[in-house]
Amino acid sequence: MTSERADVVVVGAGPAGSLAARFSALGGARTILLDRRPELGHPVQCGEFVPSARELADIFASPDLFDGTFDLPAEAIQRETRTMACIAPSGRRYEFPLEGVSVARRAFDKALAYRAEGAGAELRNPAGVVRVRDGTVELATGGRIEARVVIGADGPVSVVARSAGVQLPRQMYRMITASAPGAFAPRLDLFFGSVAPGGYAWSIPKLDGANVGLGAFGPSDGRSLDALLDAFVASQGWDGAVDRTRWWVPIGAPPVTAVAGRSLLTGDAANLVMATNGAGIPTAMISGRDAGTIAALHVRDGTPLRAYDPLWKRHLFGPLRRGHRVKRAADPVARSDPLLELGMRYIGATGLDDVMRLRWPARLGGAN
Ligand SMILES: Cc1cc2nc3c(=O)[nH]c(=O)nc-3n(C[C@H](O)[C@H](O)[C@H](O)COP(=O)(O)OP(=O)(O)OC[C@H]3O[C@@H](n4cnc5c(N)ncnc54)[C@H](O)[C@@H]3O)c2cc1C
Missing domain, CATH: 3.50.50.60 (FAD/NAD(P)-binding domain)
Structure with a gap:
C-alpha cells in the first residue's frame, strides 16, 4: 500500500x-x-x-x-439578474431587487x-x-x-x-434540477406552495434557456421529484426539462x-x-x-x-x-397553500426580501 x-x-x-x-x-x-x-x-x-x-x-x-x-x-x-420574484400559490407575484448572476x-x-x-x-x-x-x-x-x-x-x-x-x-431536502430551453427574462423566479411541498421551485435564466428545478421536504402525496417537476414545467408552458439530476441540500x-x-x-x-x-x-x-x-x-x-x-x-x-x-417559524405556514397565500400577502414583497436575506420580516417586528 x-x-x-x-x-x-x-x-x-x-x-x-x-x-x-x-x-x-x-x-x-x-x-x-x-x-x-x-x-x-x-x-x-x-x-x-x-x-x-x-x-x-x-x-x-x-x-x-x-x-x-x-x-x-x-x-x-452566464446572465445577470437584478430582480427576484416570490410567486404565491395563486400566481400572485412579489418582486424586489436582488443583484446576482447565473453561472x-x-x-x-x-x-x-x-x-x-x-x-x-x-x-x-x-x-x-x-x-x-x-x-x-x-x-x-x-x-x-x-x-x-x-x-x-x-x-x-x-x-x-x-x-x-x-x-x-x-433536514435533508430532496432537490431536482434540469435545463429548460426557451427565452427567459433576466430575473430569478421562486414558486411556493404545493408545486414544491415544503420547499420551492425555481427558474434561473441561463445563456440558453433556464436552470429549472425544485426542492421538497415532507408530504408530496406520493409524487416523485420527477412528477413534481413535470407538473411545474407544464404549468409554466415550458418546452420540457432535460438533463435532470437529483441531490440533497442540508438545512x-x-x-x-x-x-x-x-x-x-x-x-x-x-x-x-x-x-x-x-x-x-x-x-x-x-x-x-x-x-x-x-x-x-x-x-x-x-x-x-x-x-x-x-x-x-x-x-x-x-x-x-x-x-x-426564520425557516423554522415559516415551516408550518409553508405546508398549506391557503396559509402561505395569506402569509405572503401579509408580509408582502418587503418581508419576503427580508426572509431571503436571512432577516425577520419587518412587518413581524423585532428579533433581528
Ligand atoms: C438542486 C440544487 C440546487 C441548488 N441551487 C443553488 C443555487 O442556485 N445557489 C446556491 O448558492 N446554492 C445552491 N445549492 C446549494 C449548493 O449547490 C451547495 O451549497 C454548494 O455546492 C456547496 O458547496 P461545497 O463545496 O460545500 O460542496 P459541493 O459543491 O457539493 O462539492 C463537494 C465536492 O466533493 C466531492 N466529493 C464528495 N465526496 C467525496 C469523496 N468521498 N471523495 C472525494 N471527493 C468527494 C464531490 O464530487 C464534489 O465535487 C443548490 C443545491 C442543490 C442540490
Whole structure:
C-alpha cells in the first residue's frame, strides 16, 4: 500500500474545497486537493445562482470578506439578474431587487480549482476518499496520504464528517434540477406552495434557456421529484426539462463547532447553507477560505485548529442562525397553500426580501 505526506489535504473540489486549497497554498502549506469526480462541476446538481458581492456584503455584514473572495470567474458567468420574484400559490407575484448572476457550475467549479492550482495546490481527480483516520486519508484506490490537517469540503454526505464521528442535526431536502430551453427574462423566479411541498421551485435564466428545478421536504402525496417537476414545467408552458439530476441540500442550524480532531468542516459538510433559500455557494466559499487560512497558519506557526471556529462564526454564524430560525417559524405556514397565500400577502414583497436575506420580516417586528 502506497503512503505519502502532505501538510493539508482538502477532500472535495467544489466551491468550499477549491477556496480552502487556494488559501491553504497561498499560506505556504503543501496542499493536495482531491475530488472523486472525473469531471469537476459535472453533473450539475445546483440552481447555479450567485448573489453579487454587494448583496452578500449586505447579508453577511463582514467587510473583511469582500477582498477578492467573490471575484467570480468570468468564463463561468452566464446572465445577470437584478430582480427576484416570490410567486404565491395563486400566481400572485412579489418582486424586489436582488443583484446576482447565473453561472455554469461545470465551468465555475473547474475555474475555482484551477485558481487553487495556480496558488500552488496539487489537484487530483478522480480521487475518491473512503475514510479519514486521525489525519490519514484513505483513497478508493487503496493509497493513503498522511496529513497534518484534513479539510472536509465533500458536500452534504461528507465522508470526512462521518469519519470524525460528527453528526449535525439537519433536514435533508430532496432537490431536482434540469435545463429548460426557451427565452427567459433576466430575473430569478421562486414558486411556493404545493408545486414544491415544503420547499420551492425555481427558474434561473441561463445563456440558453433556464436552470429549472425544485426542492421538497415532507408530504408530496406520493409524487416523485420527477412528477413534481413535470407538473411545474407544464404549468409554466415550458418546452420540457432535460438533463435532470437529483441531490440533497442540508438545512440545519450552523454547528457549535466545525473542528473535529485534525479535520475542519466547510460548506455543505458543515450545514453552512442559507436555510430560507437553500443557497450554499457563497457560504461554502467563505468557510473554505477561512478553513484554508487557518490550516496554513497551523502548519506555519502552530496556530490551534480551533481558531477556525471564531473565524467562520464571525463571518457566517449570526445570519445563518437567524435564517434557520426564520425557516423554522415559516415551516408550518409553508405546508398549506391557503396559509402561505395569506402569509405572503401579509408580509408582502418587503418581508419576503427580508426572509431571503436571512432577516425577520419587518412587518413581524423585532428579533433581528
Ligand atoms: C438542486 C440544487 C440546487 C441548488 N441551487 C443553488 C443555487 O442556485 N445557489 C446556491 O448558492 N446554492 C445552491 N445549492 C446549494 C449548493 O449547490 C451547495 O451549497 C454548494 O455546492 C456547496 O458547496 P461545497 O463545496 O460545500 O460542496 P459541493 O459543491 O457539493 O462539492 C463537494 C465536492 O466533493 C466531492 N466529493 C464528495 N465526496 C467525496 C469523496 N468521498 N471523495 C472525494 N471527493 C468527494 C464531490 O464530487 C464534489 O465535487 C443548490 C443545491 C442543490 C442540490
